[in-house]
Amino acid sequence: MTNESILHHPSQELLVSYAAGSCSTSQALCIATHLEFCAKCRALHNRNNAIGGALLDTAASSTHSVSSINPRSKSRVMELIANRQTEGGQALAPQTPEPLTKTEPSPRNQLTPSKQSATPRALRKLVPDGLSSIRWKMATLSVKTSDLFKDHDGTNVSLLKIKAGGKVGKHRHLGDEYTVILQGSFSDETGVYKKGDFLLRDANQQHTPVATKDTECICLTAQEAPLQFTGKWWSVFNPFLRKAFTP
């Protein structure tokens, strides 16, 4: 999955929020997806985790005195692990079905290995059958969408498919919008964005994305607020887009 040609990354401070666990679910999903494509950000993320590790150590030893643990907590935990041991055959088969490797041998994966390998791990629960089996909803003539979930702050997380050469009319965002490109590429006034690229568009920035001619473009997006078409013709779609944000 690693692609060395990625040019657009999350900001340093966003990566720090992610490692610290202080960002929202929708931001975490976008960053985790980008990290699968980007070795450079993975290295930064490891370093940011190391900052957390050092703070865990110093928080306990300097600013706060090392807290004593209720002995009952320990006896409960020791009892739980003893139970796990006696459940039989556990020595080499630990409990958590969470292998570090990406090739989880579930029947579903075996049926569609190519589809699954193309789906970033962070999206697997949301898109269990792979990107090619998504049921899309028509949004405009060249854009289809598929809703994933709505975050507690109102952010709408969805997948977007722009047909090859398709144009998304000139629009501005009423809130921040995070985008990670999963397949294909698109361009707008500011540049060309390819697979794995991470983009943050601030509220009120205007742009006119166009998918590359020869292939459709699939993106993961997290929008804080509906977008608003600013071109004359495209503005007919605005009421439909706002509707997507009403609970």
Added chain:
Amino acid sequence: MRHMTNSSDKDQEKALANQHWTSILARISERDAEAFSLFFDHFSPRVKAFCLAKQPGANLLAEELVQEVMIKVWDKSHLFNPKLASVTTWLFTLTRNCQIDHFRRNKNHLYQNLEADDLWYEYDTAPDPFLAIQQHKSDLNVHQSLKELPREQHDVLEKVYIQGRTQQQAAEELGVPLGTVKSRVRLAVAKLEKMLRS
């Protein structure tokens, strides 16, 4: 560099401690309850203090989180990769994920069964062995470098990592604009990076 000898002694000490706990984790992955008990005694007060720093006074919650984290240590010890992270860094990631899940369960913020482990996980790409050594060294040296950061940069990292504040909340609590918090975070990580490379 006035603390040269002092800080390299400290680094040495950290490296030795890390080696020790790495071997303890290896024993835990072989289902050694005695090794687990040692690990529990050493690290659970630290995990508790870390959780209390986020929610002062929430003693019961901190005890509960300690139990969850330690069970995860037992269940996931075979996944610990000493080439990717130090023991405390790995423990931090387990604690962070337990805290995130706990918070979301409480607030009903779970979507489509997405758990912290689905969005915050270790990446299995085997790094270049040389890079792995560098990574590992820098992981251990972060300790010392953090102490050398200017107070205001250190404070911002503490707000974000330990107290779990968003950058917006950190800005409000510190009484500075959001842009200042962002630039302090950027400066702090840039400085750490530079110290780790030198």
